[in-house]
Amino acid sequence: MSFRNYQDKINEGDTVILYISNNLYAIDVQREIKNKKGELVDNVFQSPVGALKVRTLIGVDYGSRVELSKGWGHVLQPTPELWSLTLPHRTQILYTPDISMILLQLDLVPGSVVIEAGTGSGSLTHALIRRVRPHGHVHTFDFHEHRAKLAQEEFEAHGLADFVSAKHRDVLADGFGEELKSKADAVFLDLPSPWIGVPHALAAIKDQGGRFCSFSPCIEQVQRTCLTLEEHGFQEVSTMEVLQTEVKVTKRTIPVRDLSFLKQKSSECPVEEKPNSETSYVVGTWPQSTPGHTGYLTVATLPPVFARNKAKKSKIETSEEISTENGNKGVL
Numbered sequence: 189m190s191f192r193n194y195q196d197k198i199n200e201g202d203t204v205i206l207y208i209s210n211n212l213y214a215i216d217v218q219r220e221i222k223n224k225k226g227e228l229v230d231n232v233f234q235s236p237v238g239a240l241k242v243r244t245l246i247g248v249d250y251g252s253r254v255e256l257s258k259g260w261g262h263v264l265q266p267t268p269e270l271w272s273l274t275l276p277h278r279t280q281i282l283y284t285p286d287i288s289m290i291l292l293q294l295d296l297v298p299g300s301v302v303i304e305a306g307t308g309s310g311s312l313t314h315a316l317i318r319r320v321r322p323h324g325h326v327h328t329f330d331f332h333e334h335r336a337k338l339a340q341e342e343f344e345a346h347g348l349a350d351f352v353s354a355k356h357r358d359v360l361a362d363g364f365g366e367e368l369k370s371k372a373d374a375v376f377l378d379l380p381s382p383w384i385g386v387p388h389a390l391a392a393i394k395d396q397g398g399r400f401c402s403f404s405p406c407i408e409q410v411q412r413t414c415l416t417l418e419e420h421g422f423q424e425v426s427t428m429e430v431l432q433t434e435v436k437v438t439k440r441t442i443p444v445r446d447l448s449f450l451k452q453k454s455s456e457c458p459v460e461e462k463p464n465s466e467t468s469y470v471v472g473t474w475p476q477s478t479p480g481h482t483g484y485l486t487v488a489t490l491p492p493v494f495a496r497n498k499a500k501k502s503k504i505e506t507s508e509e510i511s512t513e514n515g516n517k518g519v520l
């Protein structure tokens with residue numbers, strides 16, 4: 189339940205993040221767990237710095253230092269960012285650099301209704317929930333039945349079930365359902381063929397318009413998605429890649445030329461160039477390359493209904509004008 193609200197102390201049933209020298213581990217705070225034989229035994233978490241009896245966490249303040257059998261760590265309250273780094277992987281997942289751009293590009297605010305497919309491991313879903321709650325809702329779909337079920341169970345265990353519905357559905361074959369027709373402010377797709385989902389996104393976005401975003405690792409997927417978005421009246425189509433760059437701060441010693449001789453007129457006295465000195469500066473250095481391609485984000489706007497038809501009409505008129513100018517009457 190620790191995902192739902194900020195709290196001072198750890199309660200039984202919480203998920204806590206144990207931070208041990210730059211490593212993070214998610215722990216479900218349960219006094220006992222079942223062993224392989226199905227017997228209830230004391231829940232003991234094993235780490236590189238020894239064992240931790242999980243029941244000893246109950247009542248401890250979040251942020252505290254806790255002792256393990258051979259070392260120590262700190263217990264943190266989970267956030268979507270920490271969860272992305274510790275969650276059980278059922279699929280490839282999205283991480284915070286892409287997620288932050290997705291939230292921005294989808295124009296999400298508390299109260300927004302957003303559709304996501306596929307749910308995968310629920311990494312993005314946790315961030316979507318935090319952004320749209322308390323009055324908004326995330327509708328997330330996956331065509332892998334077990335994954336959709338596990339995701340729903342996880343949202344319930346995290347106390348987030350009021351803000352999200354995880355459903356089992358092949359959204360490319362069946363769309364998002366009649367009940368979501370013209371209901372969404374935004375649609376996000378992380379699927380192998382997002383372009384097939386574009387007509388379904390068109391049907392699901394509200395009459396007043398909304399935003400679309402898809403994540404694709406390959407540029408060929410992006411090309412097909414962009415073309416389909418334009419064919420379906422989406423505007424402001426653009427594709428971006430989020431590359432995180434670490435700027436290293438180092439000390440550099442560089443020669444500095446003394447240019448004070450330039451202040452004197454050469455006619456007044458002979459110019460005497462002073463020798464260079466060396467000065468140390470603290471500088472930021474950029475890496476020579478930025479590896480870390482995850483995927484491309486393609487974003488687009490669906491205008492309000494009244495503007496959609498106008499935009500289509502003016503597009504047809506423009507292509508008619510061009511073909512008339514070219515003497516190709518009747519050819520669009």
Ligand SMILES: C[S@@+](CC[C@H](N)C(=O)[O-])C[C@H]1O[C@@H](n2cnc3c(N)ncnc32)[C@H](O)[C@@H]1O
Nearest residue numbers: 281282306308309310311312330331358359360
């Ligand atoms: C890469 S994962 C999504 C990861 C997710 N964004 C996250 O951050 O955890 C892609 C998911 O899409 C699902 N999927 C693929 N095609 C689908 C379809 N046609 N309808 C619904 N889900 C689909 C897969 O089962 C898989 O779980």
